[in-house]
Amino acid sequence: MLDINKLKQLRNETGISIALCKKALEETSGDLKKAKNLLNKWGIEKNSDKNQRTTSQGSIFSYIHHNGKIAGFVELLSETDFVSNNADFQKLGKEITLQVASLPAKTAGQLLKQDYIRDPGKKISDLINEAVLKFGENIKIGKILRWELGK
Secondary structure (H helix, E strand, O other), rough: OOOHHHHHHHHHHOOHHHHHHHHHHHHHHOHOOOOOOOHHHHHHHHHHOOOOOOOOOOOOOHHHHHHHEEEEEEEEEEEHHHOOHHHHHHHHHHHHHHHHHHOOOOOOHHHHHHOOOOOEEEEEEHHHHHHHHHOOOOOEEEEEEEOOOOO
């Protein structure tokens, strides 16, 4: 029997559809941690399926540290403006921009391999994979820039 509270918790923590959360919980006998890992795996698989799709929409995000000496900029791309205007996409862009300002990376590829500063158990690539699973669209990091005063 599926525990509705676990289903709600998994849905709230991941933002992924109820149907996929239910399927993940069923396949992991109700284990939340294993269900999250399974959802992440499905996100990776979906991402590879969608990887060739054109990402011509998106948004540019910026973050300036409170001391005014470090800034981060990110171009986050999606397939449609419907997704790029979504509040969760906007939140993802802001989080990735904060990451860029906090930890230097010269390329988007280097950024994707970094541990996420808010949850070192995740990589930035995991955040992107989760978004692909959630939105059902290809999402990519385009350009990144970390600007530090005097450098």
